[in-house]
Amino acid sequence: MRVSSSAAEIAIAGICRFGRCALVNRPLRTSRSLIIADAILDLPTAPPLAPGAHDPLPVIPAAPVSIVIPAKNVAAYIGETIASALAQDEVAEVIVVDDGSIDGTIAIVRAMTDPRLRLMTNNSAGVSSARNLGARHASGHWLLFLDADDRLRPGAVAALLAAARRAPHAVVVYGDYNTIDSEGRQIGRRELLKGRRKPSGDVLARLTSGNFIVNGGIAIARAEAFRAVGGFDVGLRYCEDWHCWCRLAAIGEFAFTPRLLLDYRVHTANTMNAAARTPQDFLPAVARIFDDGLILARLPTGSAAGLRRAAEIHLVTYSAMQAARFRRYREAFSYLGMIGRRSLKSVPRSALRVVLTCFGL
Numbered sequence: 001m002r003v004s005s006s007a008a009e010i011a012i013a014g015i016c017r018f019g020r021c022a023l024v025n026r027p028l029r030t031s032r033s034l035i036i037a038d039a040i041l042d043l044p045t046a047p048p049l050a051p052g053a054h055d056p057l058p059v060i061p062a063a064p065v066s067i068v069i070p071a072k073n074v075a076a077y078i079g080e081t082i083a084s085a086l087a088q089d090e091v092a093e094v095i096v097v098d099d100g101s102i103d104g105t106i107a108i109v110r111a112m113t114d115p116r117l118r119l120m121t122n123n124s125a126g127v128s129s130a131r132n133l134g135a136r137h138a139s140g141h142w143l144l145f146l147d148a149d150d151r152l153r154p155g156a157v158a159a160l161l162a163a164a165r166r167a168p169h170a171v172v173v174y175g176d177y178n179t180i181d182s183e184g185r186q187i188g189r190r191e192l193l194k195g196r197r198k199p200s201g202d203v204l205a206r207l208t209s210g211n212f213i214v215n216g217g218i219a220i221a222r223a224e225a226f227r228a229v230g231g232f233d234v235g236l237r238y239c240e241d242w243h244c245w246c247r248l249a250a251i252g253e254f255a256f257t258p259r260l261l262l263d264y265r266v267h268t269a270n271t272m273n274a275a276a277r278t279p280q281d282f283l284p285a286v287a288r289i290f291d292d293g294l295i296l297a298r299l300p301t302g303s304a305a306g307l308r309r310a311a312e313i314h315l316v317t318y319s320a321m322q323a324a325r326f327r328r329y330r331e332a333f334s335y336l337g338m339i340g341r342r343s344l345k346s347v348p349r350s351a352l353r354v355v356l357t358c359f360g361l
Helices: 005-014 038-042 078-086 105-110 127-136 156-166 204-208 223-228 240-249 268-275 279-289 304-325 329-342 344-358
Strands: 065-071 091-098 117-121 142-145 170-180 219-222 253-265
Touching: 065 078, 065 127, 065 156, 078 091, 078 105, 091 105, 091 127, 105 117, 127 223, 142 156, 142 223, 156 170, 156 219, 156 253, 170 240, 204 240, 204 304, 219 223, 223 240, 240 279, 279 304, 304 329, 304 344, 329 344
Parallel strands: 065 091, 065 142, 091 117, 170 253
Antiparallel strands: 142 219, 170 219
């Protein structure tokens, strides 16, 4: 889903008066640490918001949430993941979209009898397509995209909805996560960062410079807003969630709640996948973000080049962190060298993030 400038103008007009501008009150038919270069802190202010920007979004009395779980060959974890979702208050439904499993994933889902649980199939079309399919059929006013091997912590959805009620302009409300191993044992120490604040309000410039959402299981997005921006780009193999969050940030505000809401599972399958990735795998997402008319129209004038450089540094730093996590220290040092060639000022901050990763932070 590549967006031209003219398409962006149509999209902006079509969502005029949504949050910054408020979205019409009817369903629309349209179809993983924050690292920022120091220069980003001195960027100019974003353009003024359109008239009506301070009008709150429509109040949703019950604010039900639809949880969408794309699943493929996750029989070892899917039952626990679904149970963590069904245990949440104010969840209208849990939609599992199977993407071509050949293990016992489907049988496990079918054996669960909660009336809020729905199963759909996606014929191996990919995780973005699976998420979009679930969102298209969701009835909740908010969407939460939960990976099939992670688990929500007790009270996660209630905490997100409470934060949403305190931030009536927000199209996305998010918190934080901790990490667990394949047996569900805590391995992260992110509770030590509980006093840290992440961005709220107009977050677009900061978000384009690095994905601080990290995992969709810590966030809820207004369903109408998600559909208005077109959902996840099925053409992106990696960082498709980052691109989607940026498009949402272009049309509305974000709100952060300082709570650990998710247990993000690190196990053999996903770590092997992550270990195989290099910075080059992520660069198509950078290109897509900075070629997206909807996003570019809302960035401060003259800021795109600096933000793009910061985004590249963010992704190379992430690659260095992953290499250090898997004890490939020579590779991590080489990535830090890549950062130094882009911005010497960014090396200390990136190196610190790599060290903190080794301590579960």
